[in-house]
Amino acid sequence: MDPPEHGKTFDDALSHIGDWGPYQKRMLLFSFLACAGEGLQLITTIFTMGSRDxxxxxxxxANDTFSIQSEAHALLVNSTVPWDADKGGYSQCSRYKHVVNESTGEKTNWLPGATESCSRWVFSSDVFRSSIVSELELVCDRKVYVSHAHMMSMAGLMAGSIVSGALSDLFGRKKTFLVFYWVHMCLAFVSVLATTIPTFLAIRFLMAATGIAFYMSIYVLCAEIVLPPKRVLASMIASWGWVAGMIILLVMAYMFRYWKTLQLALSLLLVPGAFGFIWMIPESPRWLMNKGRYSEVQKIIVDIAKANKREIPEKLILRDMYRPTLGEKSEIAECRDQSTSGWRTLLSLAKSPVLAVRLAILSFSWAVNSMVYYGLTLNVGSIIQGDIYTNFLILALLEGLSYLMVLLLTRCLGRRVFYCLFVFIGGGACLATILPNVLSWDTVWPNVLLSNLGKFGISAAFGIIWLYTPELLPTPARQSGIGLCSFVGRLGAMVSPYIATLNDVLDGPVGESAPLLVFGAAAVAAGLLCLLLPETARRKLPETVEEAENIKRLTVTT
Structure with missing residues (x-):
């Protein structure tokens, strides 16, 4: 059949020149690599700030070490540091007081039974040779700064998500990507020079902000050169890039046990992309259309057709994509209208009780998913028992498997059922971690298996909620609705580092499992609420508020 006389949208052009050929696959490879680079730096604190005894x-x-060097050293340690019977080791935050000679004012001996806070510590080198925690002494009263660092990373993700969207729309996807990538890489190298807590916290914020900014720019660029049916796969490829980054981080962390060496090694991995991406990544043709740079769009279309070994039909008049016929709106004009009215329409959803409740449930689900996901990932060394390297490997492999299951299951089956199933699996597994502690099992494997099962479930649920949310919102408020959910999700992620420290302030079996119990209870609550949402599988996206309201629970089209 002959092609249509005129192509009205860029999607029409893609249908002729190929939306899933070598050109798109090459771009998705770049997205994969960029996401791997972001993952390397965002969660590197798992090891650079790793827990040490x-x-x-x-x-x-002066030459005191954590390991006992001799009998004389053991005698000196025993006479100055109390033994903590509950933790089965020497006290971490208090020491015996000195006996002061009143006539000379000199400290001549130690006073057993009377203690004071420590001002200096020695650290075990069994797992890490050095870390930010030991270098900046982020322990005891200063341990809260570890949580602050994770919180600053989550705040950076929030800020970067907001800023990158505006800059990407203003200056283009490619320029925004490259600028933030370069800044991120420079910050990665500079981070080894952080010698004060405020400097370190500021760098963590900026690295997270620039990391999510360059990732979102390349992700949007890739999504704009494929047709909608392929965007789910494009999203999963980016997610697998994150998993690849986790694996690379694990290997490097196992090789380099000094945090500065590890940080520099990871930073060097970003250098090839800083130069290669300049020449390999084009600007988004859709953004160029928006700016009226039609000659550049046509050149990219020719490049896509050439890479995909397609010919541009003579009847496909590319210029007509930008010139709507009388009485019609162009694709770009429609996008502009939706962009300017999105937040206004989002506020109007409050007038619809049905959609207001759905948006509230979705926002809560995003907050819970973010809280549990980052809570388990960033605190793998403190709330999941066992070897940190083994646990992290299991987390990474299960996360990759969860994304594969999301891709396969949501293609043919529903969103709601599988979201609820996976979030119940994740929440139930987290709640079940209390059993080994209550029953006083001597092995750590039940905790490890249940914690990792919880991470698997919540990772899969997170992948589904990204697909499910836009299918429940009407077109005018879809982008703004996703933005609101993402914003609330970041708030949940910012809380997670502090929940992860509950086992430090609560005693007993319940206290030891407290972070996972909170994560599990929140996940189960989110799953129960999402049972109230309708199924969206095999339905077209709702265009209006009325269409969104009419999506009935448990009904799908055939």
């Missing part, structure tokens, strides 16, 4: 240092002993 420690105790109070012996005052005045």
């Amino acid at each position: 420690f105790r109070c240092a012996v005052p005045g002993l």
